[in-house]
Amino acid sequence: MGWRMVGLAGLGSTLVATGFIATQASREFYGVDHPVNLLFYFHVGVAWVGFVGLLVATIASVAFLRRPVPRRSWIAQAAVRVSFAFITLTLLTGMVWGRFIWNSWWEWSDIRLVTALVVWFIYAGYLIYHKQVDDLVGYRRGAVFCILAFVSVPITVASTRLWQSPFHGASVTTDSVAIHGPAFAMMLAGISGIYFYLVSLRWRLQAAEHQSVIVGTSRP
């Protein structure tokens, strides 16, 4: 019930933020006045929440290695699964924005895009791996995978500062973008609420599936 309220509050906050953004926020970014710029709020929101979710998964994985309770692995798996969906949305919305503003769906010379895609592939590997294991040994390997995979996240976040990024500059800390602060904060809070609701839903579902397997196998 508690997580459902978080999810509903998140959905409400996202909808209100969308209304604010559609009516109040400036459509002009980098000298271009176009409605596609408003995608920024959603694009950056799902990216940040998705990456924070991978940190949650890493913490849950560390906790699992310290004490191998299946629930900790399920939380990590659920967090990665939802983050993966969010990062997919980040890539897709970024591609749509790029098509209008860069005149290009994708730029291989841009370090932020390429590192984000690498993160996507790494965690796709994690999810595929977990589709094939359902025991503590498998969970342990998955936890190690998850902890090592997280190295790719700060690299992606800092990539535009670590290397020259021809197309992808800083999005929030730049004078070329006039962000509607309250709307962005509301969008971020809303997406976070939705994220944590989805994660709770997923791990409880996995726990229920596991329970049903145990019940099923214990029958004569």
Next chain:
Amino acid sequence: MKRRTRLLVSGTVTVFAMTMVLIGTLESSVPFVGPADLGPTLEGKRLQVEGIVQGLTVGPDDLTFELSDGAGATVLVRYPYSGQRPLTLEEGRLVVAKGLYRQRVVEAYQVSVRAHEDPGSP
């Protein structure tokens, strides 16, 4: 998930990843140059030329403009397009033209605009 389905999913993701890496490798292997670097040695080669758009002319089915490095060197770019003209492709924008360099002209198949690096643009 059944073993066959798992293999199918894993196989599809692997093939997709390999294709992406191949495309990325091919794209990034195209030399990245400025207008001042162009000369007979690069004649007939596929290049990525970076510069500032000047003298933009809009034709019925192509855009023609000069790319400048801001230090006097320029090169002519011809960019065929259909449909709506690219939004940000305008005078003073920093762009990367990808295409074939032939007889002192870049026949571009793609022109990407570096919007993030153009805070002073209109």
